[in-house]
Amino acid sequence: MIHEDMICPFCGCLCDDLVIETKGTEVVRVDNACTLGSHKLMNAGKHRLKGPIMRDSGQWRDASYEEAIEYAAGILLDADRPLLYGWSSTQGEAQGTGVSMAELLGGVIDSTTSVCHGPSILAIQEVGHPGCTLGQVKNRADLIVYWGCNPTEAHPRHMSRYTTYADGYFLENAFRDRKLILVDVRKTETASIADEFVQVKPGGDYAVLSALRAIVRGREDVVPPTVAGVTKEQLLRVAALCKEAKFGALFFGVGLTMSPGKYKNVRNAIELVDELNRHTKFTLTPLRGHYNVYGSNEVFTWMTGYPYAVDFSRQIAFYNPGETTAVDLMARKECDAALIVASDPGAHFPKKCLEHLASIPTVLIDPMHTMTTPLVKCQIPTAVTGMDAPGTAYRMDGVPIHVKKFLDLGYPTDTEIIGKIFEKVKEVRHP
Amino acid sequence: MMRIVLTMKERTNPHIPIEAEKINPAFLMWGTDDLTVWEGNKERRLDEIFEVEVEGTATSVNEVEVVLRGDTSRVKRIGEYMDGGRITVEGNVGMHCGNFMAAGTIEVMGDAGGWFAREMQGGAIICHGDVGHYCAAGYRGEKKGMRGGKVEVFGNAGDFTAEHLFGGEVVVHGNCGDMPGVDMQGGYLTIHGDCSRPCGNMTKGKCTVLGCVSEMPPTFKKEGEVEGPDGLPLTHFTGDVANRGKGNLLVRHYQYLE
C-alpha cells in the first residue's frame, strides 16, 4: 500500500511530503525522507518491546498492561515530589493528559526542552522572538545564517526544503541568489558551501554577537582586532552581508544553548536580529530537535502558562528553570518517583542524574528498548506517533501538523496509556 | 523583643525541598500554630518540620528575631517578602532566601542556594559562605531585577550574579562566576575577586572588579585609568556599546578572548 504526503516523526522539520510503501506490517520503501527519517521509518515495526516489563527481585519479567498501569499510578501517588519527564516524541494529546495528571499529583512536569532549546526559551522570555514560518524563509530569504548548528547532520532536509536549495517565489535563481553564512566552533561539512565560514573559539559566541551588534550600530571603533578568534575584517564583512540582505534568516542550534552563557548567547542573537530589523528584514528560528518538542512547549503553555519545567507541588503552576528542570531535580536527588515518557534520559542525561534515577521507583513509556530501560522499574510499550498512531505535532516554526498513521501493530497509544494511569490517579485523589 | 528558634527535625527524605515563606518575622510574630510549610507536595505544620521555641513577645515586626538551626540547606524562600526584623541562619540555606525582601536583616552563617535576595527591594542580607547562581538577580522574563537594599557575600558567588540589577548595592568579597552584572540597568556591583564576562549588555549602573576579568566583553569603550579603593589603579570602561549602554565598568586586570 502506498501512503502519500506522510509526515516524518523525526526532527522539528516535520517534512510532510513523504511517500511510504507498506506490505502488511512491513515498510518496504520510503521516498523523500532524509537518511535519519527513512532509517526510522524503514524500521517502523521492528525492535519494539512486545509488552510491558517489570523488575521483580533483580530480574526482568513480562507484565500485563493493567499491572503496569496500576504500578505507575501507585508510585506517582506515593511520591512527595514526582517528576513527569520527556514528552517530546509523542502526540500533543498525550502531553495534555500528562499536564493534567501532573497538576492533580502535585508533581513537576518537564520536557526534553530543558536539555535542548530551554535556554532559547529563557532568552525569548527576556527579549521576545522575531520569527516567521519556514515558508516565509523559503520564498523570500536571500541570506541564510546557520549559527552553532549543523543542519547537514541534525536536520538533513532543512536546507533543501526551506533554505539554500529550496525554490523561492521572490528569487529568480534561489540557489545562486541566496548567500550562506555559517558560524561554528568546528569546520563541519556545511562550511564547504558557505559564502562565509566564521570559526568562533569555543565559548566565544556571546562576544562575537556583541561585536556584530556594535558594528551594525556603527560602533566598530570599539571592537578589538580579533574577537574570540574572528578577525574584525570578517566581522565587518558579515555585518555588511546582513545589512545588505533583503531578507535574512538566522537559524541556530544547541551550539548556542549549550555553550557557556547558555541563554544569554541566544538573547544576544535575538538582539542582533532586532537591531538588523532597523535596517532590513531579519528573522530568527531555533532548530528544534525532536519532532514534537515544540508541541510540548505549546501545550504546556496554554495549560499552565509556562513552556516547560512546571512545578505543581503547591497546586499552582511555578516555573523556574535551574530549579524545576529535570537535570537539576535529579542531580539534587529531589524527585522520589518518575514517569519518563517518549524520551531517553539514560542516553542524554549526565551520569549522576542516572544514578539517582536508578535509585527511585520509575516507569518508562516508550515503544523501544532504550538506554533508559535498564534504569527503570517498569516499561510500557506504546504505538509510535507518526507510524502506528496519529496525533498533533508542532513544527520548529510553530506550524501545527497532523501526524498520520500508516501501520497497525496493536499497541495502545501514549494518550491511552497515560489516560489510564490518570484514571487510576483520579480514583485515589479525587479532583 | 521576641526570639523564635526553629530547629530542623530529622526527616525521612532530607532531599525533598521545603518551601517556607512563612519563616518571616511578619508571620511568626503572631504565633506559629497556624503556619504551614510545604515539603514537596505535602503541606505540613511548621512544628512537624521544626522544633519551635518562642521567647518573649513583640509589638512590631522589628522586635522579632528568628534563628534557624540544623540542616536547613533545602529550605527555600526563607524571609521572602520580609519587611522588618531579623533572621539568622546558623547553617546553610536553600534557594530564594530573601526574595523580594523590603526591610530588615538576614544573616546566613553558612552557604546559600541560588536566587539569594532575588528581586530585593530594601534591607540588608549577608552570607558568610558562598552563594549559588543568580545572587541578587531578577526573575524569568522580568526586565528589572533587584531594586534596592544591600547584599553582601563574604565567600564566592555563582554565575549571573546581579543579573538585571536595577538598584541597590551588591558586594561580593570572593570571586564571581560567569556573567556577573549581565543586563544590569542600575545600582552598584563590587567584586573583590575575579570573574569572567562581566556586565554584558549593561545599560546603566556601576560595576567594579578588583580582581581579574577574563573574557572581557569586546564592546566596552576604554575611557582611561582611574583610582579605585585603596588607591588601586583601575581601567574605566563604558558600555555596553552593543546596547547603547551608558554603564560604567571598572576593572583591575582584564583579558580579552582573542
Added chain:
Amino acid sequence: MSELLVKNAYVIDPINHIDGEVMDIAVKDGYIVEDVGPKATVLDAEGCLTLPGGVDSHTHVCGTKVNFGRYMSPEDMRAGREVRRGVKHATSGYSVPTTYANSYRYALMGYTTLLEGAMAPLEARHTHEEFSATPLQDMMANTLFDGNWAVMKAVAEGDIERVAAIVGWTLSAVKGFGIKLTNPGGTEAWGYGKDISCIKDEVPHFGVTPAEIIEAMIQACEMLRLPHSVHLHCNNLGTPGNYACTIGTFNLVPDLNKTRQSLYATHVQFHSYGGSDWKTFCSKAEPVAYTVNNLPQIVIDMGQVMFGKTTTMTADGPMEFNLYRLHHNKWSNHDVELETGSGIIPVLYRKKNLVNSIMWSIGLELALLVKDPWRCLLTTDNPNGAPFVKYPEIIALLMSKKYRDAEFATVNRRTESRVILPALEREMDWNEIAVMTRAGQAKALGITGIGKGHLGIGAEADIAVYPLKVGEIDPAQEYQKIIDGFSKTRWTVKRGRPVARDGEILVHGENTTIWVDPKISPEHDMSHDPEFTEMFNHWYSVRMSNYPVQDEYLKRNLRIETEATI
C-alpha cells in the same frame, strides 16, 4: 433530559424587545422553552438583572499568537495565579492567561460566546486545540486573509467570484467562522520589512491596493452568504492622523446586506487619531463617529484602552515593530507564509502619559458619540487595549458621567485640550449596555439565528444573572456597584447548565465550536483548481492535503452551511 427554571428574573433581552420585565425562563436540554415540569432545577433570580449570555465579538484568547504571548511572558503569569480546586484547574496570568483562566474569568462575568479575532489559516489547528481547552464558552475564529496571495491575485485579475471561491474553500478547510482583514496588504509588505500607509498604496509585487482588497472581500463575503460581515482592522493602526484613513476606508463600504452590516470595523479607538505626530496627537473620535452614524452598513467596536499592564498582539506585524521601537521592551514577530503576519509586545498604559490618556478618552468618546448602541460594541480588543476583566469598569464609565469625571481628574492634565470626553453628557442605560455586550454583538456576528444573544423560545440557554437590582441602583451615582455587579454573576448558565455561581466555577464544561461551511458549486471548487493547487504545492511549506483541519480537532461543533451564490 435536563430541565431548569430561572425564576423571578428581571430580564433585559433587546433582540426580543424585552426591557426590564420580571419573568421566569424555562430551559430544557439546553434550549429556552415555554415551560418545564415541576422537577426542574430552580434558580431564584430574586429580581436580579438577567441578560442573555455575554458575547465578545472581538477577543484574542486562543491560537499561535496568543500562546506566544504566554510563552514569552512568565512575568505575566505571576498575577492571576489560583490553585487547582475541584473541577477547576490551576490558573496563571493576567493579560495573557492560560486557556482555563480566560474561560473561568469570562464565565464569572457572564460571557458564554467568544470570537477569536485572528486565526492564521496555516496555523488553524492550533486555535482549535486551544478552543477545546476553553471549556465554558462557545468559540468562533475569524480567519485572516489580509495578505493571502491567492486572494490578492484574484483581486488583481478583477475576478471576485474567484476571491469568493478561495475564501470559501479556506473557511471550510480551516473550520473558520468569518473573514478577518488585518492591515490588508500591509502584512504582505511586512514580509520584506515594509508597510502600507493607507488604502490607496499598492501592495508590493501584487499590484493591488488595500481598497481593492477590502471592496472585493466585502462582495465575496456576500456571495458566500456568510453570517458575519468582513471584519476589518484598518490600515495604519496606532499612528497620529490615521482617522482620515479610517474614514476613507468606511466610505468605500457599500450597503449590501439587509440583516446586518456590510463591514465590521474593529478596535476603532486605535484608528481615530488626529495630529501629525505624537506631540500634536489628539482625538478624532467625533468625525469617525459622525461617519459611522451616517453609514448604517458599518458596525464598529471600541477597542477601549484601560490603564495598567497588558500585552498587545495582532496580526499587524509592522505596527508591532513600530511599538517595539517606541517602548524598546521585548518584541516578537511571526510572519505566516502566503497569508499574514503577527507581532506581540508587552505594554503599560499609564495615566501620567498624555498619549495613553488620550487613547483612553477616544474609546469612550466613540461609544458615547455613536448614537446607535447596536453599532458600537463594547470591547478592549482583549488584551490589546486591556484584559477583558476590565469590561465592568468600562460599563460603569459608560453609565456614569460622574465616574468618567472622577477618572478624568486622575489622567494627564494636558489631555483636556486634546479630547472632547468631558463635554459628553450621555449616560447609557441598562438596555444599551445589554446591546453593547451581547445582543448587538450576536446580531453583528449573524448568530442570533442559531440562538445566541437573546432569550427567546428556542434560543440557546446561555443566561447571565447579575447581582444587580435595577430599580434600586442609580448607575450614574453608584458606579462601584455596577463594577462589582458585572464582575461576578450570581449565576452563569451555559447551554442550560449553571457553570458559575457567585465567583465559583461549578463544572468543567464542554464548548461548541461554531464554523461556517459555504456550499459552492463544483466549478468554483478550489480543491481542483490547477493554479491554486500548484501555488500550494510550490510555495507553501506544507502539502495541500495536509493543510485542512481534520474533523477530530472539533470536539463538539456547529457547522453553519451557507448557500453560496457561486
Added chain:
Amino acid sequence: MKALFNTGRTVAQGQGLEVKARPEYMEATSICMMNPVDLMDLDLEEGERVLVRGPAGEVVLTTVQNEGIPRGTVYVPMGPYANAVVDTETHATGMPDFKSCIVDLEPTDDEVKSQTELMEAVGGLAYRGDEE
C-alpha cells in the same frame, strides 16, 4: 592532554537513536573525534582508544580523526558515552555543560564498554528479553 569536550548530533547517532540497545548505536556514540595533530601528540592511530576523564567520571572511547575539529578540542556524539564525563552543573539554567567541559585524555588499551555496561555501572539492570 587537556581538551575541551564538545558533544552534539551526528547522522550515525541519529540513525541509532531508535534502536539504542544495538551495536550500531554503541559504535556511533562511543567515538572521540579529534584533530589529527592532537591524535599524533597522544601517539595514537585512528581507531585506537583513548581514556577521557571529565568532571563527572571517565570513559574509554575509540578515536576518529577529523580535520574540522580545532586542536585542543574533542567532539563526542551525544549519548551515554559523552554523558559519562559531563557534570550535572547547569549554572541554574537547566542545561548541563554539554559543550564546554574540560577533559583529560590519555591513551589506553582498555576496551570500550557496551552501553548496557554503562547503565549497569550507574545502578541499572540490563534487559535481555528482546535479544534474538
